[in-house]
Amino acid sequence: MATLVLDDEQKMLREAAMRFMAEKAPVAQLRALRDGEGDAFDAPTWAAMAEMGFPGALIPEEHGGAGFGHVAMGQIMEAGGRTLAASPLFATGVAGASAVMLAGSDAQKAELLPKIAAGELLCALAVDESVRHTGKAPATTAAPSGDGFAITGAKSNVADGSIAGLIVVSAATPDGATGLFLVEAGASGLEVEPVEMADSRATAILRFEATPARALGEVGQGAEALARLLDICNAHLAAELIGVAGKAFEDTLAYVQERRQFGVTIASFQAIQHRAAHLFGEIEQARSLVLAALSGLDEGVEGLPRLVSAAKAKAAAVADLATNEGVQLHGGVGMTDAFDIGLFMKRARPAAQLFGDERFHANRFASLSGY
Amino acid sequence: MFDLEDFRAETRAWLEENCPASMREPVRSEKDICWGGRNAEFKNDDQRLWLERMAEKGWTAPTWPEQYGGGGLSPEQAKVLREEMARINAREPLKSFGISMVGPAIIKWGSEELKQQHLPKICRGEIRWCQGYSEPGAGSDLAALQTKAEDKGDHYLINGQKIWTSYAHKADWIFCLVRTSWEGKKQEGITLILFDMETPGVEARPIRLISGASVFCETFFTDVKADKTQVVGEVNKGWTYAKYILTHEREMVSAIGGDASAVDALGVQSLDAVGADEQGRLDDPVLRADIARWEIDQLGFRLTLERAKDEAKAGEGVGHYSALLKYAGTELNKRRLELKVAAEGMGGLAWEGQAWKGGALAKEWLRSKANSIEGGTSEVQLGIIAKNVLGMK
Numbered sequence: 132m133a134t135l136v137l138d139d140e141q142k143m144l145r146e147a148a149m150r151f152m153a154e155k156a157p158v159a160q161l162r163a164l165r166d167g168e169g170d171a172f173d174a175p176t177w178a179a180m181a182e183m184g185f186p187g188a189l190i191p192e193e194h195g196g197a198g199f200g201h202v203a204m205g206q207i208m209e210a211g212g213r214t215l216a217a218s219p220l221f222a223t224g225v226a227g228a229s230a231v232m233l234a235g236s237d238a239q240k241a242e243l244l245p246k247i248a249a250g251e252l253l254c255a256l257a258v259d260e261s262v263r264h265t266g267k268a269p270a271t272t273a274a275p276s277g278d279g280f281a282i283t284g285a286k287s288n289v290a291d292g293s294i295a296g297l298i299v300v301s302a303a304t305p306d307g308a309t310g311l312f313l314v315e316a317g318a319s320g321l322e323v324e325p326v327e328m329a330d331s332r333a334t335a336i337l338r339f340e341a342t343p344a345r346a347l348g349e350v351g352q353g354a355e356a357l358a359r360l361l362d363i364c365n366a367h368l369a370a371e372l373i374g375v376a377g378k379a380f381e382d383t384l385a386y387v388q389e390r391r392q393f394g395v396t397i398a399s400f401q402a403i404q405h406r407a408a409h410l411f412g413e414i415e416q417a418r419s420l421v422l423a424a425l426s427g428l429d430e431g432v433e434g435l436p437r438l439v440s441a442a443k444a445k446a447a448a449v450a451d452l453a454t455n456e457g458v459q460l461h462g463g464v465g466m467t468d469a470f471d472i473g474l475f476m477k478r479a480r481p482a483a484q485l486f487g488d489e490r491f492h493a494n495r496f497a498s499l500s501g502y
Numbered sequence: 503m504f505d506l507e508d509f510r511a512e513t514r515a516w517l518e519e520n521c522p523a524s525m526r527e528p529v530r531s532e533k534d535i536c537w538g539g540r541n542a543e544f545k546n547d548d549q550r551l552w553l554e555r556m557a558e559k560g561w562t563a564p565t566w567p568e569q570y571g572g573g574g575l576s577p578e579q580a581k582v583l584r585e586e587m588a589r590i591n592a593r594e595p596l597k598s599f600g601i602s603m604v605g606p607a608i609i610k611w612g613s614e615e616l617k618q619q620h621l622p623k624i625c626r627g628e629i630r631w632c633q634g635y636s637e638p639g640a641g642s643d644l645a646a647l648q649t650k651a652e653d654k655g656d657h658y659l660i661n662g663q664k665i666w667t668s669y670a671h672k673a674d675w676i677f678c679l680v681r682t683s684w685e686g687k688k689q690e691g692i693t694l695i696l697f698d699m700e701t702p703g704v705e706a707r708p709i710r711l712i713s714g715a716s717v718f719c720e721t722f723f724t725d726v727k728a729d730k731t732q733v734v735g736e737v738n739k740g741w742t743y744a745k746y747i748l749t750h751e752r753e754m755v756s757a758i759g760g761d762a763s764a765v766d767a768l769g770v771q772s773l774d775a776v777g778a779d780e781q782g783r784l785d786d787p788v789l790r791a792d793i794a795r796w797e798i799d800q801l802g803f804r805l806t807l808e809r810a811k812d813e814a815k816a817g818e819g820v821g822h823y824s825a826l827l828k829y830a831g832t833e834l835n836k837r838r839l840e841l842k843v844a845a846e847g848m849g850g851l852a853w854e855g856q857a858w859k860g861g862a863l864a865k866e867w868l869r870s871k872a873n874s875i876e877g878g879t880s881e882v883q884l885g886i887i888a889k890n891v892l893g894m895k
């Protein structure tokens with residue numbers, strides 16, 4: 132059975148992360164970034180995160196990380212979800228770090244991981260080739276070229292694709308296998324089209340035309356590493372979604388206890404009480420799944436991909452519910468930009484879509500369950 | 503310190519040795535459940551043996567004190583026992599309102615005399631209990647109950663009527679809420695008292711359910727004498743004890759959604775009836791999606807049940823989770839049976855006869871509709887969560 136209760140160290144880290152995000156990366160910061168000069172993230176905040184060890188939370192100490200593990204990183208992701216922290220943490224600290232750890236050669240690990248842990252090297256993971264995540268093998272190709280490869284094709288939905296120094300790209304090798312490749316920002320034949328999303332975050336469409344790349348680790352073993360990598364990404368996106376849902380719920384609960392109509396608080400209406408109670412229960416159950424998935428990643432359990440899909444599907448569904456109920460129960464002010472609840476809705480959807488939404492993962496869960 | 507892994511190894515070996523093979527099969531019908539009692543009906547010798555062996559270890563009530571027939575296990579050890587039982591699909595040796603409901607209240611508030619009189623018999627499954635709470639005029643509004651208990655010196659004289667009393671016609675004793683005072687708030691005049699169902703003046707009349715079975719009764723009390731020593735805790739404090747028991751009842755009812763052996767693999771189990779496409783997927787994509795969503799929700803529920811137990815302090819039950827688990831677990835069980843009946847098509851709706859298991863599923867499906875009514879309705883649970891957990895007012 133999975134570990135479902137945090138140990139003391141994890142609890143301390145959770146509290147520290149909550150405090151950090153609330154103080155250093157509050158929703159107000161996201162608003163400032165959105166309304167500002169076009170920065171995708173706040174550099175001093177990112178430096179402070181690195182100081183706290185966040186980007187290196189998954190990276191072992193021998194490579195300059197903190198080696199906290201997935202449950203701990205999940206707490207940081209959840210804390211970030213609660214404040215809509217727009218930082219490179221996911222693309223770099225989860226996706227980039229895990230890609231190198233899973234697939235990289237010893238030399239690549241020694242070269243890249245310390246820079247990732249220090250927050251000096253920003254990463255992006257380029258997998259999807261259509262607007263929805265499909266789980267299909269890549270059409271993008273990697274052809275041998277010199278002592279490396281040349282990548283040709285296009286990727287979309289690349290979180291932090293316009294700001295990353297290092298891009299991890301999935302591509303088909305000449306013998307039809309899936310490989311992971313490293314492309315440096317500014318490489319020849321790489322075209323970056325930034326796309327600002329509803330959540331005000333930077334993603335990009337990347338187009339490769341014989342772009343020079345090197346293989347990440349052994350070329351033939353990309354498919355397995357990629358599958359595991361996506362499970363890791365999805366477990367942490369699910370953790371972030373729990374944060375989004377949890378805070379949207381708390382803000383809504385606070386609002387209905389304050390807002391008065393008919394001479395009483397609207398929280399005294401049973402129609403609202405029952406909806407809030409149901410939502411609370413759903414969030415708690417999603418949280419259990421996410422904890423099980425994260426601890427499954429740390430401890431290694433059987434059937435992990437199925438568990439991750441369950442966690443992502445439920446977290447996505449719950450984040451949808453929490454933000455939809457949140458806007459509705461705020462009434463008219465819920466539709467205004469001045470209130471945060473709408474920002475939570477706008478983050479919930481892209482975080483769910485990335486690497487497969489609720490439907491994708493429910494479908495995958497069914498297939499992995501044998502029906 | 504007794505090492506938990508040693509305990510696991512010993513428990514595993516003991517269960518391997520002592521749990522009869524037929525007690526490792528999934529529970530298929532009401533008959534597979536062992537209720538114990540003075541007139542206990544055992545389906546077979548294995549069922550009797552399994553109860554006796556587990557009772558001997560004190561493992562029918564693993565965390566109760568040893569001196570009263572329990573196992574004296576720590577919550578951690580009890581969890582190991584649960585896990586080891588689940589590993590071999592061991593059935594519960596005994597289903598008992600004594601263990602799940604009245605026992606914890608006796609342990610917490612009962613006199614030493616009451617403890618010694620009742621707890622060991624509960625652990626051994628010798629006395630079967632029923633719960634006398636609801637009345638025709640007091641359902642969700644339980645505190646409105648009117649069954650009257652008059653102080654007659656050494657005993658109370660009880661007159662009134664209960665309804666929906668599960669298994670009153672099979673139970674040996676009742677734990678009953680009676681009104682001992684008409685003064686003050688309605689919650690303040692209630693007393694919890696225990697008496698034998700064979701006491702003169704007690705009559706239980708079974709009520710037929712939509713599932714065809716009769717599992718509960720109208721229960722009438724006419725000048726029933728109940729000894730004063732059988733009052734649990736203090737007179738007029740019964741409401742507190744009643745709520746405590748309801749918390750335990752909710753845990754029991756919510757476990758219905760968490761019984762892995764009974765509910766896992768609904769999708770795979772449906773392949774036979776629904777058929778599969780070339781890729782092995784259920785041949786009805788909409789039903790498949792419904793089942794996948796249900797299985798995901800169910801897994802989340804089961805993990806939450808486990809998490810609540812992990813978080814609960816020793817012996818304190820699942821505290822503020824209990825209403826949430828009751829609500830979620832029972833709604834999930836209803837959804838499960840809707841999906842199962844849908845997957846089985848007309849076979850799921852057969853009522854009698856040889857074909858399609860003679861209506862067992864249809865009856866189970868109808869029985870499940872009570873899950874969100876008994877032990878406090880879903881609406882009542884949502885109200886409790888909103889007020890007591892979320893503080894909405």
Ligand SMILES: Cc1cc2nc3c(=O)[nH]c(=O)nc-3n(C[C@H](O)[C@H](O)[C@H](O)COP(=O)(O)OP(=O)(O)OC[C@H]3O[C@@H](n4cnc5c(N)ncnc54)[C@H](O)[C@@H]3O)c2cc1C
Pocket residue numbers: 401632633634635636637640641642643665666667668669718872875876877878879880881882885
């Ligand atoms: C199978 C089964 C076994 C049972 N076993 C026992 C037993 O052993 N002992 C015992 O004492 N009782 C038992 N009960 C009774 C059970 O506890 C009651 O049925 C239950 O508490 C509901 O009461 P009621 O039937 O009077 O419904 P009502 O209270 O009349 O409720 C009718 C409807 O109104 C809703 N409602 C009521 N109040 C509110 C409110 N404040 N807000 C919103 N909605 C509300 C309810 O949710 C429900 O949907 C059993 C019931 C069943 C079905």
